[in-house]
Amino acid sequence: MTTRPRFATRLLLAQGLVLVAGAVTTWLVATAVAPGIFHDHLSRAGVEHTTEETRHVEEAFGSALLISLGVALLISVVAALAVSWYFSRHVQRSLSQVSEAAAQLAAGRYQVRVGDPLLGAEFASLADTYNALAERLEATEATRRRMLADLAHEMRTPLATIEAHLEAVEDHVRELDADTVAVLRDSTRRLGRLAEDVAAVSRAEEGDLHLDPRPVDAASLAASAAAAALDRYAARGVELRTVLRPAGSVTVDAERIGQVLGNLLDNALQHTPAGGAVTLTCAPVGGWVEYVVADTGEGIAPEHLPHLFDRFYRVDVARDRDHGGSGIGLAIAKALAEAHGGGVSVASDGRGHGATFTVRLPA
Numbered sequence: 432m433t434t435r436p437r438f439a440t441r442l443l444l445a446q447g448l449v450l451v452a453g454a455v456t457t458w459l460v461a462t463a464v465a466p467g468i469f470h471d472h473l474s475r476a477g478v479e480h481t482t483e484e485t486r487h488v489e490e491a492f493g494s495a496l497l498i499s500l501g502v503a504l505l506i507s508v509v510a511a512l513a514v515s516w517y518f519s520r521h522v523q524r525s526l527s528q529v530s531e532a533a534a535q536l537a538a539g540r541y542q543v544r545v546g547d548p549l550l551g552a553e554f555a556s557l558a559d560t561y562n563a564l565a566e567r568l569e570a571t572e573a574t575r576r577r578m579l580a581d582l583a584h585e586m587r588t589p590l591a592t593i594e595a596h597l598e599a600v601e602d603h604v605r606e607l608d609a610d611t612v613a614v615l616r617d618s619t620r621r622l623g624r625l626a627e628d629v630a631a632v633s634r635a636e637e638g639d640l641h642l643d644p645r646p647v648d649a650a651s652l653a654a655s656a657a658a659a660a661l662d663r664y665a666a667r668g669v670e671l672r673t674v675l676r677p678a679g680s681v682t683v684d685a686e687r688i689g690q691v692l693g694n695l696l697d698n699a700l701q702h703t704p705a706g707g708a709v710t711l712t713c714a715p716v717g718g719w720v721e722y723v724v725a726d727t728g729e730g731i732a733p734e735h736l737p738h739l740f741d742r743f744y745r746v747d748v749a750r751d752r753d754h755g756g757s758g759i760g761l762a763i764a765k766a767l768a769e770a771h772g773g774g775v776s777v778a779s780d781g782r783g784h785g786a787t788f789t790v791r792l793p794a
């Protein structure tokens with residue numbers, strides 16, 4: 432890389448080439464054409480002169496031409512040197528700032544940014560692109576770190592439970608009886624589900640899903656989601672109502688959208704005490720089909736609403752984890768709905784006022 436000519440050298444070479452071309456042309460004109468014209472004019476001027484005088488005047492013309500050409504060339508060379516020096520310094524300084532910043536990026540320091548090099552539109556856009564790249568990488572890196580930290584945190588509890596129970600069995604403090612096995616099973620099941628959920632949300636968010644979209648009746652999709660959840664609702668004494676208006680058909684992967692609605696119905700059940708009710712509505716709204724899951728349960732405080740769809744986010748970590756939740760359900764629901772060109776949103780009037788989740792899909 433260092434053997435390649437520097438920018439300043441190239442600029443100077445290019446200008447040198449222009450100078451040489453100019454000088455050669457001028458010299459050709461000055462030696463081949465100018466003396467003839469001068470001689471012609473001198474003889475046509477009609478002034479009486481000897482051959483000696485003519486030779487003298489022509490010589491004077493020749494050296495005047497030579498001197499003016501020489502001075503012009505000298506000044507051009509000096510100007511070329513000065514311009515090359517000035518521009519190359521300016522450009523090199525800006526480029527080395529960008530390349531230094533890129534090296535920082537490569538080394539994993541994503542917070543570096545570059546300023547406008549003040550060299551025109553192209554350089555400004557280079558700096559902007561660089562900054563956008565750095566910003567993206569910084570955000571991705573932050574998510575990755577948070578994901579790993581959350582994942583480690585989620586794994587710790589079931590692992591600690593397994594560890595403690597196995598130790599107790601080894602020390603004969605505990606029997607390996609049905610109770611112990613049940614606790615161990617519960618923990619391994621939780622770890623298994625965690626692994627599945629993390630894989631699912633990553634696939635969905637990377638768009639690496641094998642969706643099998645087919646036209647299905649929007650209302651019957653909601654009806655089957657409600658039917659699948661009905662037993663669980665009955666078991667906990669929560670009423671499940673459905674309001675299904677004819678909404679035409681949606682082109683979706685029925686199984687995935689069933690999973691989204693199932694997630695929302697499970698959440699609503701989880702957060703609605705016995706005696707409460709959950710309503711699943713399906714209706715056409717504009718160019719969309721909207722599924723609304725509204726519960727009369729405990730509701731959500733406003734400060735939690737913006738984070739609800741983040742991976743691993745739970746309002747009440749200890750209690751929600753006791754429900755067996757890892758806080759991934761809504762992240763999966765969001766990614767799946769978005770993969771279908773739709774989205775999920777939430778509204779709640781606060782603690783004690785129930786919550787409403789809305790899924791929209793393009794009709």
Ligand SMILES: Nc1ncnc2c1ncn2[C@@H]1O[C@H](COP(=O)(O)OP(=O)(O)OP(=O)(O)O)[C@@H](O)[C@H]1O
Pocket residue numbers: 628694698699700702726728729730731739744745746747751752755756757758759760761762785786
């Ligand atoms: N209907 C609801 N009413 C009140 N809070 C809710 C409701 N639905 C979700 N939440 C809150 O949002 C959090 C995130 O929900 P999410 O479905 O992502 O996770 P989870 O249900 O805890 O676990 P998972 O779905 O992965 O088993 C829940 O922990 C809960 O605190």
Ligand SMILES: [Mg+2]
Pocket residue numbers: 694697698756759760761
């Ligand atoms: Mg959930």
